[in-house]
Amino acid sequence: MAILELTEACKTYRIVQRQDGISGALKNLFVPRYRDIQAVKRISFAIEAGEMVGFIGPNGAGKSTTIKLLTGVLVPTSGRVQVLGLSPFKDRKRYVGRIGVVFGQRTQLWWDLPVSDTFDLLRKIYGVPPQTYRRNLELFDDILGLADFRHQLARQLSLGQRMRADIAAALLHDPELVFLDEPTIGLDIVAKDKIRGFMQHINAERGVTMLLTSHDMQDMERTCQRVIVIDKGALLYDGSVSGLASLSGSRRSLIVDFNVHTRCEPISGTELIQENALRARFSFDRGSMQVHELVSQVAKKYDIADMTIEEPSIESVVKTIFSAQQARL
Ligand SMILES: Nc1ncnc2c1ncn2[C@@H]1O[C@H](COP(=O)(O)OP(=O)(O)OP(=O)(O)O)[C@@H](O)[C@H]1O
Ligand SMILES: [Mg+2]
Known part of the structure; x- marks a missing residue:
């Protein structure tokens, strides 16, 4: 239940539309202009x-x-x-x-x-x-x-x-x-x-x-x-x-920070999308590559300071859902 x-x-919030300058401040007081913000729409x-x-x-x-x-x-x-x-x-x-x-x-x-x-x-x-x-x-x-x-x-x-x-x-x-x-x-x-x-x-x-x-x-x-x-x-x-x-797709990034300057070699099943001396970023498909496998491969090969898995941001997820809905219309 x-x-x-x-x-x-x-x-809907109603806010006063501020006008600049002294005359604007006076107008704000005597003839305020309002603007409506529709914060929640028929949810x-x-x-x-x-x-x-x-x-x-x-x-x-x-x-x-x-x-x-x-x-x-x-x-x-x-x-x-x-x-x-x-x-x-x-x-x-x-x-x-x-x-x-x-x-x-x-x-x-x-x-x-x-x-x-x-x-x-x-x-x-x-x-x-x-x-x-x-x-x-x-x-x-x-x-x-x-x-x-x-x-x-x-x-x-x-x-x-x-x-x-x-x-x-x-x-x-x-x-x-x-x-x-x-x-x-x-x-x-x-x-x-x-x-x-x-x-x-x-x-x-x-x-x-x-x-x-x-x-x-x-x-x-x-x-x-x-x-x-x-x-x-x-x-x-x-x-x-x-x-x-x-909906948000299955691509993820593994970001690796090294303790010493490192040149990475490609790892099969991943794409090396960014690399500088102390950091590398591998893109991989979560469906076909196990995260722990990839992490252990990287940890075995290099002197690692830190590793992070980057999930898609909420903004990118919203964009994907939005375009999927538009495509259906
Ligand atoms: N007290 C208020 N007066 C006028 N507008 C407001 C007020 N509170 C929120 N808003 C507006 O309403 C909209 C929704 O705001 P709200 O705080 O609900 O968003 P939110 O999803 O919680 O965002 P955030 O993730 O930043 O916390 C925004 O455009 C915001 O500027
Ligand atoms: Mg909030």
């Missing part, structure tokens, strides 16, 4: 209880606006938003106790308080029973490693620590549904993996429904079964992650 339904939802989708859904799109696609509509921060210009049988905006008071929200770009922790004090305040605000609180703290300490910095002020935390604390704060009251807007933004691979593992655990073990936005295709591939892609406010794709991966 769908617990979240967005039907033909639209959100419809439904999410079932227990699903973990990725929501991706390039900058300015309308992801955060959609999350704000779903969390009741914004009212839709038209269309309908129904979550957990409630209208997020109208039933805000009843609604917020049942959901968790993380905005990766902005912390919800009290900046000048130790993280543990924020947790304690949230416990009181949401009326979390002591047993639930203790059980959750133990689990969060365990998987997110909060114990190392729980007594530090929020403003002293590193980005990765802050994000982990924010995610824990959003889950303290056992919400049924969690919205995460860019929970891995700016984090290194280790921190990203920790957060991905935690989200998967909460979804699998507790059946918490999750909708998370990201720019990172790997976030989607590692955590979600289903993914929704939007661009310029409109829905482009709603389906399986593997379906999206096949």
